[in-house]
Amino acid sequence: MTEQEAITKIRAVYQDFLVKLDQLKQKSDQNVKDQIASIEQKDIDKILDKIHNQL
Amino acid sequence: MMDKRDRKRQQGPSSDKGLSQAEVERILAQDRQQQEQEPSAKKGDAKKEAVETGQKIDQGLTGFAEGAAKNDQSTQMEAADAADKAKQEVGKIAEAVDGESPAEEPVEPPSEPAEPEGEKPAEDSAEKAELKETKLLDGLLVEVTQLTKKMTEALTADGEEDPYVKEYKELATKSKERLNKVAGQEFGSEAEKETALNLIFKEYQDDMQAIAIRMSESADEEGEEGTEAGPPEEDAEEIESPEEDARAAYFAALRKRGDFVTRGKKAEF
Numbered sequence: 001m002t003e004q005e006a007i008t009k010i011r012a013v014y015q016d017f018l019v020k021l022d023q024l025k026q027k028s029d030q031n032v033k034d035q036i037a038s039i040e041q042k043d044i045d046k047i048l049d050k051i052h053n054q055l
Numbered sequence: 056m057m058d059k060r061d062r063k064r065q066q067g068p069s070s071d072k073g074l075s076q077a078e079v080e081r082i083l084a085q086d087r088q089q090q091e092q093e094p095s096a097k098k099g100d101a102k103k104e105a106v107e108t109g110q111k112i113d114q115g116l117t118g119f120a121e122g123a124a125k126n127d128q129s130t131q132m133e134a135a136d137a138a139d140k141a142k143q144e145v146g147k148i149a150e151a152v153d154g155e156s157p158a159e160e161p162v163e164p165p166s167e168p169a170e171p172e173g174e175k176p177a178e179d180s181a182e183k184a185e186l187k188e189t190k191l192l193d194g195l196l197v198e199v200t201q202l203t204k205k206m207t208e209a210l211t212a213d214g215e216e217d218p219y220v221k222e223y224k225e226l227a228t229k230s231k232e233r234l235n236k237v238a239g240q241e242f243g244s245e246a247e248k249e250t251a252l253n254l255i256f257k258e259y260q261d262d263m264q265a266i267a268i269r270m271s272e273s274a275d276e277e278g279e280e281g282t283e284a285g286p287p288e289e290d291a292e293e294i295e296s297p298e299e300d301a302r303a304a305y306f307a308a309l310r311k312r313g314d315f316v317t318r319g320k321k322a323e324f
Contacts, residue, residue, distance in 0.1 A: 001151045001152055002152070003101045007104045010105055013108070013148065014111060014145070016141070017137055024119070024133055028250075029250070032127075032251050032254055039236065
């Protein structure tokens, strides 16, 4: 392998790494969003339970 | 129709007088191709590139750990694995260069990523995290209030409140409630809570932009009916950066009122 070919391959590896990192960031953000939704859903459930109990 | 002279001119000089234009172009193209294929890098450049790339990978990993995913242990582990693999691969590529002797000229191992904050004294870290979180929450709440105030001012320039103001105010109230609610909840870590707060604010910006787009479309429909001195064409749908959301919403509000051009009002956030 020549120096130039090696440099090209190294850059490609780096680009792949950045893509993977971005995918992981999105995955992590989605995890937190799910957590927020779960917190908010719990509040809604509490209100619904309260209404149900009053009926 | 092309006559003989034209054809001759197009083909260039005859072979006895030199190369034709087509031949010259073909040779130049060959040269370019060869130049592209030929290695232009000097000896040692690949190794240098490998070291620099290793450092960039570490920086990327550190940024990831400090950013949105700092709270998420599993994605952090995955990112660290991806970084290790990438660094190993980069090292192998640099060693595989013709004539390189890996034993004599090993690729310098890139520096290790910054250690997480967990190693600092626990009390200090907890206090700092709490302070940081409070500052973040306060900052986001203030930002929501200020943006809503600006939107309200922009949409009530003549003393009459625009129907969209109600939407902006409701959105602000809802977003503040969400921010406060999430801030009051237990998360795995303070960092995780910070991410959650930032995501709620991002959703607030997205919702603001959605209103702005509707306003803009409605203003365009109204504009078609009368106004000649239309505002500059700024398509809110093309704005992708979250940082531009507030500005886009503000411009859309001004456009709706026709203030942008007639009053030359300057929007500053």
